Amino acid sequence: xxxxxxxxxxxxxxxxxxxxxxxxxxxxxVYFSLAAxxxxxxxxxxxxxxxxxxxxxxxxxxxxxxxDGIQSFDDQPTFRWSGKYEGNMNEAETxxxxxxxxxxPPAIPTSYVGSPFVFLANMGPDVQLQALETLKGKVxxxxxxxxxxxxxxEALLRVMKRLxxxxxxxxxxRELTGQSNLILAGEALLQMGPDIIVVKKGEHxxxxxxxxxxxxxxxxxxxxxxxxxxxxxxxxxxxxxYLAHHKDLSPASLRRAMVYGTAAASLTVEAFSTQALTxxxxxxxxxxxxxLVHFVRV
Amino acid sequence: xxxxxxxxxxxxxxxxxxxxxxxxxxxxxVYFSLAAxxxxxxxxxxxxxxxxxxxxxxxxxxxxxxxDGIQSFDDQPTFRWSGKYEGNMNEAETxxxxxxxxxxPPAIPTSYVGSPFVFLANMGPDVQLQALETLKGKVxxxxxxxxxxxxxxEALLRVMKRLxxxxxxxxxxRELTGQSNLILAGEALLQMGPDIIVVKKGEHxxxxxxxxxxxxxxxxxxxxxxxxxxxxxxxxxxxxxYLAHHKDLSPASLRRAMVYGTAAASLTVEAFSTQALTxxxxxxxxxxxxxLVHFVRV
Numbered sequence: 001x002x003x004x005x006x007x008x009x010x011x012x013x014x015x016x017x018x019x020x021x022x023x024x025x026x027x028x029x030v031y032f033s034l035a036a037x038x039x040x041x042x043x044x045x046x047x048x049x050x051x052x053x054x055x056x057x058x059x060x061x062x063x064x065x066x067x068d069g070i071q072s073f074d075d076q077p078t079f080r081w082s083g084k085y086e087g088n089m090n091e092a093e094t095x096x097x098x099x100x101x102x103x104x105p106p107a108i109p110t111s112y113v114g115s116p117f118v119f120l121a122n123m124g125p126d127v128q129l130q131a132l133e134t135l136k137g138k139v140x141x142x143x144x145x146x147x148x149x150x151x152x153x154e155a156l157l158r159v160m161k162r163l164x165x166x167x168x169x170x171x172x173x174r175e176l177t178g179q180s181n182l183i184l185a186g187e188a189l190l191q192m193g194p195d196i197i198v199v200k201k202g203e204h205x206x207x208x209x210x211x212x213x214x215x216x217x218x219x220x221x222x223x224x225x226x227x228x229x230x231x232x233x234x235x236x237x238x239x240x241x242y243l244a245h246h247k248d249l250s251p252a253s254l255r256r257a258m259v260y261g262t263a264a265a266s267l268t269v270e271a272f273s274t275q276a277l278t279x280x281x282x283x284x285x286x287x288x289x290x291x292l293v294h295f296v297r298v
Numbered sequence: 299x300x301x302x303x304x305x306x307x308x309x310x311x312x313x314x315x316x317x318x319x320x321x322x323x324x325x326x327x328v329y330f331s332l333a334a335x336x337x338x339x340x341x342x343x344x345x346x347x348x349x350x351x352x353x354x355x356x357x358x359x360x361x362x363x364x365x366d367g368i369q370s371f372d373d374q375p376t377f378r379w380s381g382k383y384e385g386n387m388n389e390a391e392t393x394x395x396x397x398x399x400x401x402x403p404p405a406i407p408t409s410y411v412g413s414p415f416v417f418l419a420n421m422g423p424d425v426q427l428q429a430l431e432t433l434k435g436k437v438x439x440x441x442x443x444x445x446x447x448x449x450x451x452e453a454l455l456r457v458m459k460r461l462x463x464x465x466x467x468x469x470x471x472r473e474l475t476g477q478s479n480l481i482l483a484g485e486a487l488l489q490m491g492p493d494i495i496v497v498k499k500g501e502h503x504x505x506x507x508x509x510x511x512x513x514x515x516x517x518x519x520x521x522x523x524x525x526x527x528x529x530x531x532x533x534x535x536x537x538x539x540y541l542a543h544h545k546d547l548s549p550a551s552l553r554r555a556m557v558y559g560t561a562a563a564s565l566t567v568e569a570f571s572t573q574a575l576t577x578x579x580x581x582x583x584x585x586x587x588x589x590l591v592h593f594v595r596v
Contacts (some may be wrong), residue, residue, distance in 0.1 A: 206514070214593060
């Protein structure tokens with residue numbers, strides 16, 4: 001089944017204890033698509049500038065992704081983000097953000113409308129709502145960030161009422177609900193609209209909440225985290241790619257999808273930018289799936 | 299099989315966002331024994347003052363624990379600790395420590411010598427080494443804390459060479475090894491002596507390392523953490539109680555033991571002091587075991 005993702009494409013400069021990567025490929029929709037395209041047909045909608053390198057799309061083209069929704073602007077550069085990770089690298093310090101082409105909402109091709117699965121990557125909730133209404137997807141998941149919780153909370157709450165699933169990190173879950181206990185935060189988020197909540201906890205894994213069951217998974221036991229950028233988007237891509245392919249939101253399917261999301265995220269963080277995720281094969285993901293299942297089996 | 303624990307008995311004053319408990323029962327060996335005594339015969343060695351309330355031992359007596367190693371001092375008060383937890387309550391701020399009777403090493407009854415399982419709760423490594431040599435236990439696990447890593451590192455390293463298992467928290471694992479990545483820290487700890495390393499991560503669960511396999515378990519999804527004091531000691535008690543009863547250090551047994559440890563810790567944190575753990579039944583532990591297994595099953 002096709003999976004539409006609407007989100008950002010960026011050119012990033014990242015510094016971590018392992019080194020520095022300048023002007024490399026980034027953006028939520030790119031990480032998401034690279035992970036999801038191992039499982040299902042991905043249709044991507046995002047804005048770029050003429051400075052974005054065409055060869056960055058090679059892996060997605062090979063994996064059959066539909067890039068008709070990539071809108072290129074001649075007169076503006078691509079979105080730029082620069083950040084720095086220190087210590088345990090659980091959180092980036094943002095050094096620079098230049099919205100550039102992100103100031104325009106992404107254009108949704110009519111061929112994307114009615115897609116069974118949709119992921120609204122982190123964008124302003126007003127843009128998410130517009131995309132959601134245009135796309136008329138059957139199952140819609142979304143992401144968000146602390147900025148929108150702070151400055152567009154009402155709009156975000158309106159989006160949440162329309163989402164089937166929300167994937168966010170632990171700090172965002174706490175901020176959005178005012179609950180410091182993550183189990184209570186997860187349950188409070190379920191009351192805000194989505195039937196499925198996934199709280200990502202970086203090196204501590206992720207927890208899934210539905211009204212019928214909860215499921216917790218540790219992170220993959222990665223020995224070398226080079227660059228955490230895109231881990232959360234890769235997680236969402238692996239998870240939703242698996243769900244969209246199997247057209248199945250049963251508890252068993254959701255649990256397995258979480259494992260694939262974790263596998264995808266673990267590949268991402270082992271190299272700068274999208275390097276590891278671009279080179280990874282479906283076999284790599286399947287191997288990590290098996291390793292992770294073994295790692296958590298009681 | 300009998301399980302000897304050598305450690306502290308204390309009178310604690312604890313403040314958390316849920317309230318304050320003054321002059322309540324505490325101490326590593328008490329929490330450990332209350333959890334372990336649901337599974338196996340516990341023999342406890344620790345020092346107390348004449349101010350320690352005798353009724354605190356009722357639950358352990360009922361569960362068949364051997365208290366011959368409780369050494370009471372008429373001329374000194376019991377060890378006192380006072381601490382405060384804030385925010386996510388992952389770490390206590392110590393407000394007061396009065397060693398009192400802990401200045402003397404615990405006296406080990408000869409009936410304890412040669413016990414198949416031994417747990418050396420958090421004490422100075424010199425005291426741990428002395429107890430270890432006296433006890434001649436077959437399988438010996440230990441705990442430690444940041445203070446000893448700071449001021450008695452060499453002695454601690456000598457103890458570690460003699461341990462079969464070490465149970466410590468994530469900050470201690472990082473400090474002891476100098477590795478910020480916990481997987482690398484776990485592997486480095488295995489090189490320092492013990493065949494089994496358990497790294498406790500508070501609300502993020504625990505990870506077990508052996509040279510043959512690793513195992514990760516999230517914390518029990520507790521909605522109300524009233525007082526985290528003793529969670530780590532209860533974890534160790536549940537885990538070692540299970541292992542001692544089954545005389546089995548196989549991977550399957552170690553995994554199940556971790557689940558029981560987590561179940562015991564989750565009971566502890568739901569009330570102040572040893573209250574919840576004192577009232578808990580084996581059935582409570584078994585129910586949480588089943589819930590946790592379901593919570594993590596892929």
